[in-house]
Amino acid sequence: MTILETTDLTKMFGRVKALDRVNIEMKEGEVYGFIGPNGAGKSTTLRVLLGAIKATSGSARIFGKDVWKDAVAVHRRIAYVPGDVSLWPNLTGGEVIDLFMKLHGTKNRGRRSELIDLFDLDPAKKCGTYSKGNRQKVALIAAFASDADLYIMDEPTSGLDPLMEKLFQKQVLEARENGKSVLLSSHILSEVEKLCDRVSIIRQGAIIETGSLTDLRHLTRTTLLLETKKPPQGLSAVKGVHELAHKEGAIQFQVDTEELDHVMAFVSAFGIIRLESAPPTLEDLFLRHYETARPQAQ
Known part of the structure; x- marks a missing residue:
C-alpha cells in the first residue's frame, strides 16, 4: 500500500x-x-x-x-x-x-x-x-x-x-x-x-x-583487481573497461556492470592467477550521477 x-x-x-x-x-x-x-x-x-x-x-x-x-x-x-x-x-x-x-x-x-x-x-x-x-x-x-x-x-x-x-x-x-x-x-x-x-x-x-540498490547498481561500475600469467595486452581498449592502473603486481580497473561477461571472457585467455571483485557502492552511484547527470523531468 x-x-x-x-x-x-x-x-x-x-x-x-x-x-x-x-x-x-x-x-x-x-x-x-x-x-x-x-x-x-x-x-x-x-x-x-x-x-x-x-x-x-x-x-x-x-x-x-x-x-x-x-x-x-x-x-x-x-x-x-x-x-x-x-x-x-x-x-x-x-x-x-x-x-x-x-x-x-x-x-x-x-x-x-x-x-x-x-x-x-x-x-x-x-x-x-x-x-x-x-x-x-x-x-x-x-x-x-x-x-x-x-x-x-x-x-x-x-x-x-x-x-x-x-x-x-x-x-x-x-x-x-x-x-x-x-x-x-x-x-x-x-x-x-x-x-x-x-x-x-x-x-x-x-x-x-x-x-x-539492486536496481541502481547496474548503472555504475564494479572494481576488479586482476593478476594473470601473461600480461593482458589490449585490456584498456576493451569495451566497458575504465580507470586502468597497476597496483601491487596486479592490475586494477573498473568495469561497467553490463559488460562484465565479455570482459571476463577476454581476461581469462591470459590465465587468471588472482581476481578480486568489489561491488559498486551507493557512493559510487551517487558520485557518478552527481558529476554527470542532468536533472530529468519526471
Missing part, C-alpha cells in the same frame, strides 16, 4: 525553482532514502510534506490525505526529526519528551525509559545545557517513543557519535520490522545503504534516479 506520494511536486521561491516536478512513491513498511547534497531540495521537499510550506504546483499526499489541507490529521500519525534540533532551554529533556508523547497521545512509559537508557541521555538536565548530540537524542527518543506510522527524518544522526548512530540504525530496522515506514533524508551514504529498501537521488530540485 502506498503511504506517501508526490506528483509533479514543484516549489518556486520567487523566480528560483527549488523543486522541479518531484515524484516520490513510498510503500507502507518501507525505509526510503532521500539523498543529495545541501541545496539539492531535500529539506524543501520535507517541509512541503510536513505542511510547513505550500507547494506551488503538483500534489503531496500522506495516508491518502493532502499534506497541506489535512496537515493536522496527517501529523497525528507521523514523527519528525530535523537535523538541527531546537528545544525549549528551560525545560528538561524528560519534560520535552513527555510533551511530544502527550501530543501524540502516547503513554508508553516503559518504551520511554528504555530509549532514554539506550541513548544514554540524562533526562533531568535542562535543554539549554545540552550539546547538539544530546538535543538530537531528545528528538530521536521522542520520535521512537511516539509509535508513529511514518517517521520523517532529515539528517537525524547529525551530531551523534558512531555508537549512537548504530543505535539509531537498530531502531529504524526495528520500526520497519513492526510495519512502520521511514523516510530518511541523509548525506551519509553508508547509513542509507545499510537501512534503505529504495532510494531517490535529488539534484538541483529534480529526481535523477529512483530504485532499490
